Amino acid sequence: MSETTIDRRRARGDASRRLILDSATDLASVEGLDGLTIGRLAESAGMSKSSIATLFGGKEALQLAAVDAAAEIFRGAVVDPARELPRGVERLAKLLRGALDYSRNRVFTGGCFFAATAADMDSKPGPVRDAVRGWLRDWYGYLEAQVRHAAEAGQITADASTVRRLAFELIALDNEANSRSLLIGDDSPYVIAASAMREKLLAVGAEPAALEPLA
Template identity: 70%
Template structure:
């Protein structure tokens, strides 16, 4: 067996171990926050050894950064990528908003939205981990606003895209927060209804808003 084959096998096993550990890490951080995500706590939650986790991630910060990156990939796969099947503007926006509500409602992470859960850990802090969470959220907010800007320019709706984006994201985040607090799915239905009402008031077409039905 060649040395390259041996190295490729080790790399594949290492990648598989990393993915399995990160599944536990993203879920744990969604409940306990990034501050609670340590090598020791993750070893306890995942059943892996501290030494194997330390080998994979080198440090607590390395683990936290890898966890944020893994959560961002999941967020994109669950919310953004499917919405890109719709044309830019109101239809893609409606798909994005629905996907974001379903992602939280269906508990892709036990603690609801990973980024809503971890934002409280980093909102007043600096450093690479805080920057990574902040960058993910800024990109999400910006993508929602970009669809609204396109919709306004295309004559699909009227209004200030920045204000509309703020309102719609706030409804999404409140649905996540209230559902977790009350252990109830009703907030998602209320949020979807409020989103449709806000976009309808801005002039959005009803057929596009049907994409927001839960």
């Protein structure tokens, strides 16, 4: 078999894998990771069970691949654009706006993939829960780090306890906007959350110009 033939087959396999994972992440955002089975995905994506099983092996491997794919999408939509800005308040505001828009724009039909799957997996120990938990720990830690950088740079006035609480409150506003928008079917929770985030950061001394993404 020639290298060209192998490369073509690999490219087809990669394309099929991406297509399946697009369907898998969207399905899991609505039905949860526990409902993401090869059979259910085959039904939803209009593909054969055998083709999905060939690429992923089993349910757990599929679920873990979906978590990785969703994390990559989130990084591209929220984290990477914010990294173009300096650490601290400017990057924090961009991250918060990106997280709100990622949910509001329904990158996934069920809103935030990780909010949906965390609720589904939080009481089910195992590698899939560990993957979801690990990603959330990294995301929350990264956002808190921006609050800490802002405090250390004198962009806001906050001691260590205030930094942790402020990060918690900002994340809670984002999560509530996602949850309530899905429940009531409109965008108003995102407007309210952005305004509340801005007010909290202004209250600790952030410059209004740095918070333009939340205006």
